[in-house]
Amino acid sequence: MHTSRAAAVLLAVLSMWGATAHAAPALPAAGACPEIPLAGADAAAVRTPSAADAWGGARGGSEATLSNRVVAYSIDAELDPVKHTIKGKQALTWRNRSAQPVCSVYLHLYLNGFEGHGSTFMTEQRASESGFRSDVDTKDGEYGYIRLDKVAQGGAAAKWRFVQPDGGPKTDRSVVRIDLPQPVAPGASTTLDIDFFDQLPRVVARTGYYGSFHLVAQWFPKIGVLELPGERGATAPRWNAHEFHLHSEFYADFGSYDVRITVPRGYTVGSTGVPKAAPVEKGGKVTHNYVQDDVHDFAWTADKRYAKPMTQVWNGPNGPVQVSVLYTPEYASNAKPVLQATIDSLKYFSDTLGGYPYKSATAVIPPYGADEAGGMEYPTFFTADSTAQDEPGTPGRFALDFVTVHEFGHGYFYGILASNEFEEPYLDEGMNEYWDQRMMTARKQDIVLTKPWMQLYGIGTRIAPFEMERLGASLGDPADPLGGNSWERLSSGSYNTVYTRTATAMRQIEALVGTPAMERAMKLYYARWKFRHPSTADLQAALAEGTGRADIVDAAFDAFIYGTGKVDDRVSSIKSEEILPLPGYRDYKGQRVLVGGKQIDKAIDALREKWKKAHPKAKAWEGAFPYRSIVVVRRDGLAVPQTLRVKFADGSQRDMAVTGSGSWQRFVFVGPAKAVSAQLDPDDNIRLDSDELNDSRTAEANGDAARRWFRDFAMLLQSLFALLATV
Structure with missing residues (x-):
């Protein structure tokens, strides 16, 4: 493009951008309904327990649906795998649970986090001192975005404007306010007809394309959550719809999805949910229809290079589950371990928390070059690791298995428990990490840092899963409370302790209250809050009640969840x-007699000699005193x-x-x-002790500390690898 022409286009774009970003809101008719505020930019760990009837009350199993469904999405999406675009239409039906009319709603447009360096996501990425995941640098032509082409309610066009609820840059367009032509009455539902267009980015932060591979996530306009009094500390209705931050993930209402995905013939599709009907082919394109109820997100993948999926049926307590692994040929050796780890996870989580409630579990192994797509979770659908498969016990194999377990585990903590990952990320990432490492421990799956032939000669360094967590937890310098939100963090490194330090803190609580008590408490937490949205205070209450040790639980939460306590x-x-006689005055036959040092020494020697003769086989430490x-x-x-x-x-x-x-x-x-x-x-x-080397001391020097220091150093190196694999 000619320089002057480019400058003119740039000025025009900036002018339109400014007009869009600062447009005045379209207000409803006077008195139509009161303004509902947004959750604050400083929202974080909630200290007030939710009401018993929050989110419709606990789900006991007798209800008609697993969740108290609030939304329904009917989406048509067509992928252009050459341009890496998606043309979409959706009917979004939303129910107003509040007791007041609603005139405006808020939608997340997550893909706009990748549209350029003016977004909140990329602004925070530039400011991050310790990097983010693999720190892929998005170049010209590799950005992505989502564009709203139409929003209508009952045939009437709605107006919208971009907002920054957390005070981010005005150029962030990850949250949009929709002013409705007609208010939604209390208890009523409304449907928004939305046309949208996606330009996928080169795979970054768990979404995008690489060659023919497409991971389509964070891809559709998604309504925020209207929280009511008694829910996560709310005292009045409020919208919860934060900007897309560098470390934030998601928070949404439960509902139903009916999604039709159209791709060119020859592409294999994997998705949240199960097929509603057989694929339909027309004009060289194939449409796949997937449905899933009682979830709060939806993602899918398409690639013409996928091998035939590896599948197996697992018969769980709630019926058969179709387990599938999608992979490209270069990672064929990974498919079987990922399949087995998924099946093992289905059993472990069903046994220790509650029966898996869905009919499918799909794992995707990203192709070579698409590492950024690895290690991400969506309901019934997750991406595993593309680390080359290695022998059991090696770091590579541990990574492959652990990332599979970790991403599946999110299906419980992010998926079914559905905590707010913006404001309380540790409730998902950290609690999941804790339960995952319990599973790896039960599997007896330590990390071995030496080769098998070396182990034959007794040479080996083994790292237990929780030791790896402890050594990566910054216990000596905790910068942020674990219960802090996802964006107000000293650094990416400090955010990473949401995983490691939470797992370590929970392991400490378990050690102090006993394993049976902790397992009982976690089952209570899951049973009480599944298909709802628990807060920090709700977890704390369940652990205190379930363990019967509120003193230990409350002290730990005060110190580590709400604070930055150090041990x-x-x-x-x-x-x-030896306790020896000492010189000085003594009473002897009614007199005060001075006993001098030489006399004392002589008496001590005499007593020792006499004792030795009486105890000829005494050990070196035994004596008369x-x-x-x-x-x-x-x-x-x-x-x-x-x-x-x-x-x-x-x-x-x-x-x-x-x-x-x-x-x-x-x-x-x-x-x-x-x-x-x-x-x-x-x-x-005491798992949170920042320095275990100084916990012991001998009266005489020995080499135990030096040997332990070497072991801890090796474990610290391994913990760095694990963080990269799980963030």
Whole structure:
């Protein structure tokens, strides 16, 4: 394009952009309905439990539908795989659950997060100090967007404008306000007829294209959530529709989807839900019709390079589940492990939380070059990892299995429990990570950092799943509360602790209350909040009730979920000495007699000699005099429940409760044997201790600490790999 011509076009575009971004709202008729505010830009962990009847009340299983359905989407979508575009039409039916009329609704247009560097998503990506996922740099011609071409209600055109609920740049267009021609009465429903157009980006942040591969996610206009009093801390009706942030994911109402996907002949399609009917071919194109009820999102994939899907039926407590794995030929070796990990996950999550409620589970292994599409979840549909399949126990195989387990697990925490990933991301990412690693632990699937032949000679470094989490959790310098929202974070690295530190904190609660109590509490949480939208306070209440240890649960939430508590107790010193007679005045036959140092020494030697003759087989530590042992514990962080175990030379040990709330506590022991070691947290209950190397001390130097330091260093390296695989 000629330079002057390009400049003119740019000015025209900027002019239109400004007009669109700053257009005055179209107001309803005076008195038609009160304005409903948006959730605040600082919204985060909710401290007030939801009402018992929130979201229609707990789903006991006798209801006609799994969820209290609020929305219904009927969508027609046609993919142009050459231009990587989608032409879409949708009928969006929404029910007003509130007791007041609604004149405006808010829609998410997530794809606009990738339309250019003026979006909130890309603005935050540029500002991120520690990067984001694989940090793919979107170049000219690789951006994506979603365009509204028509919004109508009952045949009448609606007006709209872009808004920035979180105070992001005015150039962000990820949230749009629709002013309705007709208010929606309390309890009534309305249907919006929407025409839209997608330009998919080169695959970035879990959506887009790479060659003929298309992962179509975050792709349709999606209505925000109208929260009512008693739901997630709301005291009056409010819209919850945040901008698409770098680390935010999603939050939406449950409903039904009926989606018709048209692709060229020869393309394989995988999708949320199950086929409604056989595909229909016409004019070289094939239309696939998928349906799914009681979910809050919908995604799909299409590629002409997919091999024949690998499938298996799993017979679960709620009937048969069709399990499918889609993959391209270069990752054929990954298909079987991903299939098996998915089936194992179906059983584990059904057994430990509740029966899988859907009829399908589809895993997609992205092709080579499309790594950014890996590791993402949607209802009944997720993308796994494209790490080359390796031998069991190796880091590569652990990544393949763990990412599969992790993304499937989101189907419970993001999908069925449906927490608000904008405001309380740890409720999905962190709680899911915790339950995933419990499954990997039950599988006995540690990471081995040495080759199999080395293990034959006893050379090996094994990393247990929760040790990997602990070492990647920034326990020594927690910058943000776990319950913070997804966008107000010091860095991407701090956001990553939403995974690792949450898993570690929950593991600590489990260690303190006992595994049976924690499992009972998690089943209660799931049963009470499935197909609803629990908050932090709702999780806290369920854990407190289910474990019967509100003291432990509440203390942990105050310290780590709502705060940035740090734990660092250490054994600062240990010493033992014989209790010997000392020089000074003594009472002897009614007189005060001075006993000097030389006399004392002579008497001590005599007593020792006499004792040795009487005990010729005594051990080196045994003697004529008792020992006084002193252990000092320093406390540089929170006063968590703690145990000190002191071992003595005669093989005995003493467990002492560390109860001091100050910065130190001294323990004194008197007995026939000297103390040889002191160990804090001997049963490994305090998972959030920032430095386990200083938890123990011996009276004499040994090499245990150095060996442990090497192991921890190796584990830290592995934790970095795991974070990349799961973010």
